[in-house]
Amino acid sequence: xxxxxxxxxxxxxxxxxxxxxxxxxxxxxxxxxxxxxxxxxxxxxxxxxxxxxxxxxxxxxxxxxxxxxxxxxxxxxxxxxxxxxxxxxxxxxxxxxxxxxxxxxxxxxxxxxxxxxxxxxxxxxxxxxxxxxxxxxxxxxxxxxxxxxxxxxxxxxxxxxxxxxxxxxxxxxxxxxxxxxxxxxxxxxxxxxxxxxxxxxxxxxxxxxxxxxxxxxxxxxxxxxxxxxxxxxxxxxxxxxxxxxxxxxxxxxxxxxxxxxxxxxxxxx
Ligand SMILES: [Zn+2]
Ligand SMILES: [Zn+2]
Numbered sequence: 001x002x003x004x005x006x007x008x009x010x011x012x013x014x015x016x017x018x019x020x021x022x023x024x025x026x027x028x029x030x031x032x033x034x035x036x037x038x039x040x041x042x043x044x045x046x047x048x049x050x051x052x053x054x055x056x057x058x059x060x061x062x063x064x065x066x067x068x069x070x071x072x073x074x075x076x077x078x079x080x081x082x083x084x085x086x087x088x089x090x091x092x093x094x095x096x097x098x099x100x101x102x103x104x105x106x107x108x109x110x111x112x113x114x115x116x117x118x119x120x121x122x123x124x125x126x127x128x129x130x131x132x133x134x135x136x137x138x139x140x141x142x143x144x145x146x147x148x149x150x151x152x153x154x155x156x157x158x159x160x161x162x163x164x165x166x167x168x169x170x171x172x173x174x175x176x177x178x179x180x181x182x183x184x185x186x187x188x189x190x191x192x193x194x195x196x197x198x199x200x201x202x203x204x205x206x207x208x209x210x211x212x213x214x215x216x217x218x219x220x221x222x223x224x225x226x227x228x229x230x231x232x233x234x235x236x237x238x239x240x241x242x243x244x245x246x247x248x249x250x251x252x253x254x255x256x257x258x259x260x261x262x263x264x265x266x267x268x269x
Contacts, residue, residue, distance in 0.1 A: 008222070013053075021063070081152055083107055083108070085147055086141055086144075086147075100257060105149070132170070140177040146185040223252060
């Protein structure tokens with residue numbers, strides 16, 4: 001498979017997962033991973049169902065317990081997936097200064113006061129082109145603000161929008177603004193495979209955007225299943241690795257203490 005590391009995984013420390021971290025570690029070892037990053041939701045929008053759920057002290061204690069149990073077989077990274085980091089810079093800074101996280105994913109789940117993941121409200125108020133356009137305009141602002149290590153699921157809105165007629169090039173200008181900011185900040189682009197199991201058969205993002213990122217000088221790719229249950233680990237990995245190779249990448253990126261390091265894409269897991 002080429003990448004023995006899944007850098008986007010949730011457990012019960014996220015409001016939308018019931019997975020036990022030790023079960024996920026066992027599954028990771030069983031499917032041949034040597035490295036895993038737990039990236040729990042940090043939802044700072046007060047109206048988000050996950051608001052206030054994340055307990056960083058308890059999370060770190062569980063990470064350390066799993067490192068003790070599985071550390072000889074699995075490298076366990078402590079991470080967070082922060083929603084809308086550009087809107088909560090003080091809260092994010094305080095969190096990241098308080099705990100030794102290995103990586104921080106920045107993600108867009110809300111546009112303005114509306115969540116994009118709970119159809120139909122956001123989509124009822126906008127024709128599809130505007131739903132996508134507003135999302136990518138906000139994404140560009142998020143990326144320009146920086147302050148995180150990996151951009152999560154760049155075009156995840158395609159998973160939720162009721163209109164399936166999504167053509168990425170229609171939003172090229174805003175997406176390129178986002179990608180340019182990633183390149184300038186040295187932020188990695190994630191290939192998120194959670195969208196592959198839906199009707200779309202596309203990762204987020206898929207080939208066109210990954211190619212733009214590469215052409216614009218982007219050098220860091222991560223691979224994330226966004227698993228919320230152990231059995232979803234590494235789902236869609238063949239697609240993701242093939243995509244990375246097709247777009248000219250020979251390496252993938254991992255993190256230690258928020259410092260990136262590159263590893264070669266290899267044959268076999
Ligand atoms: Zn997300
Ligand atoms: Zn996630």
